[in-house]
Amino acid sequence: MKQKISIDGMNCGHCKARVEKGLSGIEGVQEVNVSLENKEANVAFDESKVAINDLVEKIEDLGFTTTI
Incomplete structure (x- = not known):
C-alpha cells in the first residue's frame, strides 16, 4: 500500500533525514520519499x-505534526 502523509514542522534537511x-x-516499510x-x-x-x-x-x- 502507498500512503501520503502531510508533515508540519519540517523546515530543514536534517528534519527530512530524521x-x-x-x-x-x-x-514492513518498503520505500520512503x-x-x-x-x-x-x-x-x-x-x-x-x-x-x-x-x-x-x-x-x-x-x-x-501529521495529517493523513
Missing part, C-alpha cells in the same frame, strides 16, 4: 506488517 530514517527503520518542499512523506508499506497509525505515531514521536 523522518526518512525513522520510517525506514520500521519493519520525503519532500521538504511539499512537507509530506510518501510511504510504501506492507499492511500485513505495519499499520498507517504506526507510521503516523513514529513521525509524531520525532516531534512533527
Whole structure:
C-alpha cells in the first residue's frame, strides 16, 4: 500500500533525514520519499506488517505534526 502523509514542522534537511530514517527503520516499510518542499512523506508499506497509525505515531514521536 502507498500512503501520503502531510508533515508540519519540517523546515530543514536534517528534519527530512530524521523522518526518512525513522520510517525506514520500521519493519514492513518498503520505500520512503520525503519532500521538504511539499512537507509530506510518501510511504510504501506492507499492511500485513505495519499499520498507517504506526507510521503516523513514529513521525509524531520525532516531534512533527501529521495529517493523513
